[in-house]
Amino acid sequence: MVAALKKEIFLRKNELEDKTLKSLYFGGGTPSVLSGDEIRSLIDEVLRYYTFDPNMEITLEANPDDLTEIFLRDLAGTAVNRLSIGTQSFFDEDLRLMNRAHNASEAEGSIKRAQDHGFENISIDLIYGSPTSNLEIWKENLKQTIKLQVPHISSYALTVEPKTALENWVKNKKVSAPAEEEQNEEFYYMCGFLQENGFEHYEISNFAKPGFHSRHNAAYWQYEPYLGIGPSAHSYDGRSIRSWNIANNPLYVKSIEAGRLALESEVLSEKDRFNEMLMIGLRTVWGVNLNKLTEDFSESLVSHFQKETAKKLNTGVLIIDDNRLKIPESHWFMADGIASDLFMI
Helix, strand or coil: CHHHHHHHHHHCCCCCCCCEEEEEEECCCCHHHCCHHHHHHHHHHHHCCCEEEEEEEEEEEECHHHCCHHHHHHHCCCCCCEEEEEEECCCHHHHHHCCCCCCHHHHHHHHHHHHHCCCCCEEEEEEECCCCCCHHHHHHHHHHHHHCCCCEEEEEECCCCCCCHHHHHHHCCCCCCCCHHHHHHHHHHHHHHHHHCCCEEEECCEEECCCCCCHHHHHHHCCCCECCCCCCCEEECCCCEEEEECCCHHHHHHHHHCCCCCEEEEECCHHHHHHHHHHHHCCECCCEEHHHHHHHCCHHHHHHHHHHHHHHHHHCCCEEECCEEECCHHHHHHHHHHHHCCCCC
């Protein structure tokens, strides 16, 4: 697979116009199955065609049970300078419900081991609103995060996905379905608690200490172009073309070995781009740049936007600040619904 990834990097080396990269992200699946040597060789391959920004962020996604002493020692010898750890919870009952391979002790231990090996820029994922949890347990999860001095948190409400064990358990009444009212309460408790402890709430699901914002995710949220390498990886040209590699690993490798890209693509319509700008922008502290919106879209879309926006400005669920349209944090839990009301259907 590593050979195929390197060949795809070569085949697509001219797709990004800007040859100075701000971030590199090893994610999707379990990239921590790569050895330190393999990670180094992939980074070296990227450097054959691009240069790195002085503040380059190189992130590796990992599960707690992958972050062993041996692996972390190996990883510390690479250029990886940020870890995104799929912690989810510090309580065993939550982790069993989510069908996680690690337990609460491993969740805590993986963070401490990473810090012992010099990784300070750490993000963890936390899930709230689980039927095995409650507000008091959620408070303990957040306290533990502060105690461990983690500088970045990505936190999501538990959802019941189709064809999962959780969906089956809910259908058979083995567990209760997540309760939106409880998720709402836990979300707003988290907002206040983390801000009191020095975090900035910069996107609905993301909180960071100063200097620890995710440079990689910020590129998505601000419509910058990105290039995805490997099975299922998605790319965007920053304008109107989105593409993705096929998910089938053997077919991906066979295609790349033959010198053919294994991707599909779509051209986003003006309406699609408009709706996406609203959906993404209104989830962030930066909001939607009104100058960019009026420059990039037709008069009919802008007219629709102004008409629909005026209704919500009057109710306070939208505000305009420094010529940017934003949702106040007090309404962020319902941000997707607010944004969708502005869509051009």
